[in-house]
Amino acid sequence: xxxxxxxxxxxxxxxxxxxxxxxxxxxxxxxxxxxxxxxxxxxxxxxxxxxxxxxxxxxxxxxxxxxxxxxxxxxxxxxxxxxxxxxxxxxxxxxxxxxxxxxxxxxxxxxxxxxxxxxxxxxxxxxxxxxxxxxxxxxxxxxxxxxxxxxxxxxxxxxxxxxxxxxxxxxxxxxxxxxxxxxxxxxxxxxxxxxxxxxxxxxxxxxxxxxxxxxxxxxxxxxxxxxxxxxxxxxxxxxxxxxxxxxxxxxxxxxxxxxxxxxxxxxxxxxxxxxxxxxxxxxxxxxxxxxxxxxxxxxxxxxxxxxxxxxxxxxxxxxxxxxxxxxxxxxxxxxxxxxxxxxxxxxxxxxxxxxx
Numbered sequence: 001x002x003x004x005x006x007x008x009x010x011x012x013x014x015x016x017x018x019x020x021x022x023x024x025x026x027x028x029x030x031x032x033x034x035x036x037x038x039x040x041x042x043x044x045x046x047x048x049x050x051x052x053x054x055x056x057x058x059x060x061x062x063x064x065x066x067x068x069x070x071x072x073x074x075x076x077x078x079x080x081x082x083x084x085x086x087x088x089x090x091x092x093x094x095x096x097x098x099x100x101x102x103x104x105x106x107x108x109x110x111x112x113x114x115x116x117x118x119x120x121x122x123x124x125x126x127x128x129x130x131x132x133x134x135x136x137x138x139x140x141x142x143x144x145x146x147x148x149x150x151x152x153x154x155x156x157x158x159x160x161x162x163x164x165x166x167x168x169x170x171x172x173x174x175x176x177x178x179x180x181x182x183x184x185x186x187x188x189x190x191x192x193x194x195x196x197x198x199x200x201x202x203x204x205x206x207x208x209x210x211x212x213x214x215x216x217x218x219x220x221x222x223x224x225x226x227x228x229x230x231x232x233x234x235x236x237x238x239x240x241x242x243x244x245x246x247x248x249x250x251x252x253x254x255x256x257x258x259x260x261x262x263x264x265x266x267x268x269x270x271x272x273x274x275x276x277x278x279x280x281x282x283x284x285x286x287x288x289x290x291x292x293x294x295x296x297x298x299x300x301x302x303x304x305x306x307x308x309x310x311x312x313x314x315x316x317x318x319x320x321x322x323x324x325x326x327x328x329x330x331x332x333x334x335x336x337x338x339x340x341x342x343x344x345x346x347x348x349x350x351x352x353x354x355x356x
Contacts, residue, residue, distance in 0.1 A: 008062040008130035009325055011050040016059075018050075018129075018326040023062060026093075026125035026134050033081050033140050034073035035089060038350040040128045041066040041153040041317065042325065042343040044184060044245060045267075047332050049123060054267070057123075064128030065091045065121075066156040066342075068149040070349065070356070071140065078137045086149070086356055087140040088305065089128055090156035091295045093120040094136040105299030107138070129325065131347070141301055144309035148355040151314025154188070154342040155304060159315065160296035162189035162241060163304040165263040168293070169239045170198050177201070178237040178255055179218070181244030182209040185265055187316055187341045189241050190216040192304075195311040201233060203252070204244075216316075224251065242266055249276050253288075261289040317342030 006025045009018040028034055046063040067089040071081050095102050099111040143152055162185055177193045179186050182204045193200045194217030202213035203222040210221040222229045237255040240262045256262060278290060318340040328343040
């Protein structure tokens with residue numbers, strides 16, 4: 001195989017099943033590292049890219065943005081990593097590195113996005129469903145030695161996405177956090193918020209996930225279809241994290257306390273939930289806030305990895321060999337309720353004994 005080719009699991013067209021084939025690798029820049037993937041997890045976003053839910057996908061497409069691997073090559077000007085280092089890979093491939101957002105570690109909000117030197121997401125080339133990826137050294141994150149790679153991979157999207165609003169909005173002691181949706185995002189939101197010192201309430205449709213939510217760290221579970229249970233938490237929530245991929249957003253606004261913040265995290269298809277109406281008077285006189293939050297930049301990502309090492313937090317999920325990826329993708333599409341919090345895949349380069 002030539003140096004500029006790589007084997008990968010590919011969406012050849014919109015809605016197609018994954019196939020494994022050889023694809024072009026992006027060039028290795030002076031500040032880039034090449035990372036041999038050892039562990040990669042499946043996020044619902046990967047499925048959405050395959051379905052072109054957000055009208056941004058270009059095919060053939062190699063998804064995958066929650067991964068851990070070993071540095072196998074470094075560019076001529078790389079200073080932060082060496083061959084053999086274990087690193088974690090997320091959404092970002094590169095950014096301009098010079099704008100105000102990049103300079104404060106919020107590269108996902110790079111002000112030159114769309115420009116030639118601006119932000120590039122991982123799927124702008126082969127993503128982590130390839131045998132190796134090439135990213136700017138800034139977006140290859142050192143993994144604390146105590147963390148297992150199979151626990152780390154899902155942190156690189158799901159974990160980063162929920163950690164940022166927790167760090168930004170949960171500043172007061174005993175902050176009450178409502179986690180809406182107990183899935184890939186939500187289960188990590190419960191774990192992280194509880195370890196952050198927050199009082200966590202979990203909400204989902206029905207009671208199927210009630211016991212799981214409590215085991216993850218929630219002090220209370222609310223069935224969002226039960227009107228009386230929803231009324232019981234009215235005005236008690238300091239921060240609400242909407243981690244679901246759909247549903248009635250407005251039904252959770254009454255749960256906010258005075259000064260409370262509602263944060264949208266789950267991103268539905270572009271033709272769903274594109275607009276949300278709210279009572280301006282209620283938000284004004286309740287000093288309430290409606291916010292959005294995307295995946296974290298480098299500052300919060302590094303904080304998250306260190307926080308998880310200290311507090312022994314990792315993702316829950318089912319670990320499988322990478323050959324099972326196409327089957328798992330189909331299950332996520334056809335029977336999402338049968339899917340675990342995360343499908344986590346190991347490659348032939350994974351060290352099972354060390355979980356590296």
